[in-house]
Amino acid sequence: MLICTKLEKLFAPVISNVDQYCDLGSSQQCEHANREVSLRAPKSLHYGNSESLDFRVMATSAFINEGRKYISQSIPRKLLVVQFITAHAEAGVSPGRYTEAYAEMQLKHRHYIQEKAKLPSQKRRRLMLKQERAVTKGAMEALEGVSYQSGVGHEDNVDIEQIPSPVSKGYFKPIPRSPQDRIAYVTFDLETTDLIRGGRIPHITQIAASDMTPKSQREFNCYVLPKIPQSQEAQRISGITVSSSNVLMVNGKEVETETIDSAVSKFLEWLKFYKKVILIAHNGKNFDFPVFMTALASVDRVSELCDVVIGFVDSLPLLKKIFPGQSSYKQENLVRNLLAATYDAHNALGDVRSLGWLMKHEKVTDKYLKDFSFSPEAVKNQLAFNRDKTKNIGSLNPLIAAGVMKMTTAENVAGSGLCLANLRKIHMREGEDGLRNVFISKNSHGQARVTSCRKTLDTVIPKLSEFFDK
Structure with missing residues (x-):
C-alpha cells in the first residue's frame, strides 16, 4: 500500500497532463531542438560547467521560436525573467544591413517551408517516406x-x-550530357566463337573499331586467339578458324593474334586518344557490349574503359525508329537498301566501316544518338x-x-x-x-x-x- 501511494504521488504530474501525453505525436520537434542545441553546444567541447551553456541554450530557443532575427531583436535573458535586452547592443556590435537582410530572407524561407509542409501533397509524401522506411526496416x-538482437551471443542455434x-537490373537510360561536351563517336564490332547461349558468353576472336569523325582515318583491328572451341556456324560466317596447331586463320590465311589481355590493352590505348567516347554497335545491347564487358571483367579492366567510354549506343533500335517498315534490319541489308552499297559482311572491320556509313546518314541526328545511349554500368549490372x-x-x-x-x-x-x-x-x-x-x-x-x-x-x-x- 505504501509503494502504491508513493507511485501515485510520483506519477501525479503525468496523470494530470494525460491529455497531452495520450496524443503520442511525432518526436520530430524534440529531435530538431536537440540538434540545434548540439550545433551551438557540442558535447565534445563540454560547456556544462560554464555560464556559456545557458546563453547557448537560450540562443537556440530564440532561433527556434523567432528565427535568425533574434540577433537584432529583444530576447529574454532567462525564461522566468521579464527583463529584455537587445543582443547586439549588449555585445557592443551592430548587426548591420547585411545581417538584417539575411535574417529577413531566412525568415521568409522558414515561413515558406512551414506553409509548404501543410499542403496535402507534402503530407502524402511524408506518409510515403514513412512507409518506405518501415518497408526497408522490415x-x-x-x-x-x-544478428543485432540484444543478448544474441548467449544463445545456441541462433538464426544469423x-x-x-x-x-x-541494368537500367538502360540516356546518359546525361552537356552541350559543351566534345564526344567522339566510334563504331565497334566483335567476331566471336559463338552466340550467347544459355547465359554462356563466347570468347572474342576479332575486335574492330572506326572513328566516325569527318575526315578521320583512325581504325582499330585486332585478332584474338580464343581459349574455347568455335561453333561451326561462327567459323562459316566469319571465316575465322583455329588450326590444329593453334594458329588463327582468316579465310585460310594465317594472321597475327593477341591474347585477350593484350588485345584489350591495345584497344584501350587506342581509345585514350579521345577524352570522351561513345561506342556504337549494331545489336550491341544484346551481344557486342555484354561480350566485351565480360572480357574486360576477366582481365580486370572495366574501370579503365569507363574512364574514357562514357556510353554505348545500340544502332538496331535507333535505325528501327528512324527507318520504320524495313523488310530486314540486318546491317548488311540496311546498307544495301538505304545506301545502295555492299561490303565485306561479318568481318568486324568491314562491319564498323559500313555502320559508320549508316550513322552518317542525314536522318541520324545527334539527338537520336543521345536518346538511344546508355551507360557501361547498365550492361555490367544486367550481366550480374x-x-x-x-x-x-x-x-x-x-x-x-x-x-x-x-x-x-x-x-x-x-x-x-x-x-x-x-x-x-x-x-x-x-x-x-x-x-x-x-x-x-x-x-x-x-x-x-x-x-x-x-x-x-x-x-x-x-x-x-x-x-x-x-
Whole structure:
C-alpha cells in the first residue's frame, strides 16, 4: 500500500497532463531542438560547467521560436525573467544591413517551408517516406535475422544467416550530357566463337573499331586467339578458324593474334586518344557490349574503359525508329537498301566501316544518338542480374509448377539474388509481411527488388506463404 501511494504521488504530474501525453505525436520537434542545441553546444567541447551553456541554450530557443532575427531583436535573458535586452547592443556590435537582410530572407524561407509542409501533397509524401522506411526496416530484419538482437551471443542455434543483398537490373537510360561536351563517336564490332547461349558468353576472336569523325582515318583491328572451341556456324560466317596447331586463320590465311589481355590493352590505348567516347554497335545491347564487358571483367579492366567510354549506343533500335517498315534490319541489308552499297559482311572491320556509313546518314541526328545511349554500368549490372538469374532460376521451378508465380516473376526473383531456400528463410522469420517487404524493398537504383505491382504482390505473396506453410 505504501509503494502504491508513493507511485501515485510520483506519477501525479503525468496523470494530470494525460491529455497531452495520450496524443503520442511525432518526436520530430524534440529531435530538431536537440540538434540545434548540439550545433551551438557540442558535447565534445563540454560547456556544462560554464555560464556559456545557458546563453547557448537560450540562443537556440530564440532561433527556434523567432528565427535568425533574434540577433537584432529583444530576447529574454532567462525564461522566468521579464527583463529584455537587445543582443547586439549588449555585445557592443551592430548587426548591420547585411545581417538584417539575411535574417529577413531566412525568415521568409522558414515561413515558406512551414506553409509548404501543410499542403496535402507534402503530407502524402511524408506518409510515403514513412512507409518506405518501415518497408526497408522490415526487409532488413527479414534478410539479417536476429544478428543485432540484444543478448544474441548467449544463445545456441541462433538464426544469423544473411540473405543476399539485392542485385540491380541494368537500367538502360540516356546518359546525361552537356552541350559543351566534345564526344567522339566510334563504331565497334566483335567476331566471336559463338552466340550467347544459355547465359554462356563466347570468347572474342576479332575486335574492330572506326572513328566516325569527318575526315578521320583512325581504325582499330585486332585478332584474338580464343581459349574455347568455335561453333561451326561462327567459323562459316566469319571465316575465322583455329588450326590444329593453334594458329588463327582468316579465310585460310594465317594472321597475327593477341591474347585477350593484350588485345584489350591495345584497344584501350587506342581509345585514350579521345577524352570522351561513345561506342556504337549494331545489336550491341544484346551481344557486342555484354561480350566485351565480360572480357574486360576477366582481365580486370572495366574501370579503365569507363574512364574514357562514357556510353554505348545500340544502332538496331535507333535505325528501327528512324527507318520504320524495313523488310530486314540486318546491317548488311540496311546498307544495301538505304545506301545502295555492299561490303565485306561479318568481318568486324568491314562491319564498323559500313555502320559508320549508316550513322552518317542525314536522318541520324545527334539527338537520336543521345536518346538511344546508355551507360557501361547498365550492361555490367544486367550481366550480374543474368548470372544470378541463371544460378537461381532452377530452384524456383517448384513454385512455377505449382502456379505460385509465373516465369516472369520467377526470373525477377532469381535475378535479384534470391533462391527458394532464401524465400523459405524469409517466410520463417517474418511471414507474409517479410516476403512483401523484401519484394518491394529498393535496390541501389531506387527500384523495387522484385516488383512493386500491387496486383502481382497480392497474387503471389499469399500463394507463396501457403506453399511454405504446407
